[in-house]
Amino acid sequence: MRVRIPLHRLGAAVVVALTAVTAIGAPAAADARSSETRYAGTPYVGTPYVGTRYDLGQATPLAGPQPAVDRLAGQITSSTDRMLHDLAAHRARLPYSADDYAVTTGRPKLVTYPRPDTEPASTRYATTVSQAGRSHDPITYTRAARRPNNREKDTSWSSFSFRGPIVVSVRTLHRTGATGCLVRPASAGVRTRYHDGTCTFALRRPANLSVEFTPQDGPVVTHPMLLFANPLERQVPSPDDRNVLYFGPGVHRIGPNVALHDNETVYLAGGAWVEGTFVGIDVKNVVIKGRGVLDGLFLDTGNQAENKKQPGFIDIRCDNQGDPARTCATNPTSSNVLIDGLTLIDGPRLNVRALSSYTTVRNVKMIGWWINTDGIVAGNKSLVEHDFVKVNEDSLKLFWGDSVVRDNVVWQLENGAPFMLSWNIEQDSANFHVYDDDVIHVEQYNAPTQGVFDARHAGAGHLQRYLFERIHIEDASYRLFYLNVEHNRWYDPALGYGSFSELVFRDVTAPPASAFTLPSVLNGIDAEHGFRNVDLVDVRMGERCLTTAAAANLRLDPDATSQIRVLAGPHCGGAR
Known part of the structure; x- marks a missing residue:
């Protein structure tokens, strides 16, 4: 019965x-x-x-x-696997598109990059990397927090490329009360040794990491230290290639909205420091890559409202008028785009918006401070992998289907969400596979519409077939799920409302439910405009595996x- x-x-x-x-x-x-x-x-x-x-x-x-649950997960995986096969075929036609992560063997090698004259080395941390008995000192940089009420004070980072075993030492240059250190994400399995202000650890494979001295001095890490340990570059463009826009080491002030062109490669060499942004409208076969830095500080007005008018770092869209997101969702006239290896800092607006089909965003590192400085949104048939996102707006936007988002590290600031499933999306979209992603910090603390998994869906779109697997949430204390189909002031209700269906959250780990300030919620407008067929499978909060809401x-x-x-x-x- x-x-x-x-x-x-x-x-x-x-x-x-x-x-x-x-x-x-x-x-x-x-x-x-x-x-x-x-x-x-x-x-x-x-x-x-x-x-x-x-x-x-x-x-x-x-x-x-529960055969229906397992069958749904298998169907989503099969669909996105087919997409990955097609995407790889498209990407193979691009120049300089070899996957740097694909080669793990060979003679050990370490590459560091020169410091531009305009960028002083950090006075807070110093980094040393040793390999085969030789020590190298990659530059550590620091940028101050920009938004007045950021609870962090600054962020430091060091970047290099390597193959083979290395030993890394990060030294604090200020007196602290630290008695130990750790490296996140925990899934990287990095063991540390602390002595007299120095954190030392070994690495054998590339990783984007946070080096943290413990105990931390408050509810957030006040002075983060990041390590971008990149794989070696496999294909470096020639500066003599007429289809390459090449930026060598040093400072380049190119300004906003530099136009991208069909069949073009933009390359930022390690040590290149580029003050500029790129825009592509109806472009095909574009590569933007390198180990250089894109710096958006020159656009930062210091004012939240004014910054919303500024361009994004990399913005690939369909038209120059109206709502580019709406246009590109129904007619993605840009295609076959690779964005790989760059570091993006101090963008006053979005970091990567690549509303193109057959898009790969790989190993892009980003640090931003302002609300509306989003992380990554890619178009349909896209792969987002190996990225590091530390921003104050949505980190990974999951809007356009047939997409894979894997092996990324997210550090979420006060606003936005690590995973945003919808912001008033008006088109139907399906098939998202999100897996092996680490959320190492979530600093949300005062906005009731926030959560690690978030949706503000007032659009007419039917969004379905999301599979989240092996998502590790290390430090979060505000809310885990805030998933809503809702009335909100950014949408015209005359356009009609949509719904969500067929969502699977499987093998998710998070802090205990008692650690979160607010309860998780799934809300809707009515039975037709809400959530149907949602599975929380092997979700562990603290030491408890969930079997009840x-x-x-x-x-x-x-x-x-x-x-x-x-x-x-x-x-x-x-x-x-």
Whole structure:
């Protein structure tokens, strides 16, 4: 007999119905081994889950395989894998497009870059890198926080490229109360040694890291120190290539909105410091790459409202009038774009908006301070990988489908969200695979519309088929989920409202629910304009694997959420 439980009585009822569910591991009601059922007439062997399903205010205990959940995840993965195959074929036609991460063997080598005369070395940190008995001192830079109410004071970073084992030492140049250090993300598995103000550790593979001295001096890391340990460049353009816009070491003041052209490569060599921005309208076969820096400080007015009028660093779109996002979603006339390896600092507006089809954004590092300085949004059929995003607006925008977002590191400042699923998107969009991403800090603390996973959806679009897997959230304390279909002042309701469906959050780790200031929410307008078929599978908050909405401190709109499942399998919290 199916049990129907009113939502407001969920806590006590589920404890009675699922006595073994709250512990990590398999419940008494299910065998720890895979079990067999039948799905659409076909034998199905799947993971025995336990948990709860929620439908418009009613809760139903679940136990056993959930074939529909596993099938949906497989369909999304198959679709985005096919896209990646097609994208690789397009990218292979671009010059200088070899994947620097693809080669991991060969003679050890370390490359550092010269400091431009205009950029002083940091007075806060110093970096030393040793390989094969030789020491090198890559420059460490520091830029002060720009927005008046940023709780951080500055950010420092050092960048180099290497292959083979190295030892890194980061030394503080100010007296601190530190007694130890750590390196994030934790998934990098970096072990540290601290002595007399110096943090030392070994690296064998490229990574974008945060080096943190402990204990930190407040609720946020006041003086972050970042390390961009890049792979060696495999294909360096020739400055004599007539299709290459080449910037060598030194300062280049090119100004805003430099036009991109079809079949063009823009290359910023290591040590190049470029004050400028690029715009591409209806462009094809474009490469923007290198180990140089794009600096947007020359555009920063010091005023939030005025900065919203400034151009973004890299802006590839369809037209020069109206709403470029709306136009490009329905007619992405730019295509085959690669953005690779650059460091972007002090942009007063967005960092990378590449509204083109067949787009790759790889190993781009960005540090920004202002609201409206977004991280990355790419068009349909896109790959966003190996990037480091530290901004005060949305870091990774997941708007246009057939997209993969993987192996990125996010440090979210006070505003925006690490993962933004919609901001009034008006077009239907589907198939997003987001996996192996690390959120190392989330500094949100005072805006009730924020969360790690966020949607402000007042648009008419039906957004569906999102698969989040192996998402690691290390330091967050405000809100985990803020997913909404809503009325808001930035959208004309006469255009109609949309919905979300078929979302899977699987193998997500986060701090305990009790650590978050605000509850998580899934809200909608009504049963047709809300959330349907959403699965939280093997989501671990602290030491607890979730099997109920109450355990996640998750509030579900009883009028606008249906087929919401919270499930845990026997491997939740451990290796599969």
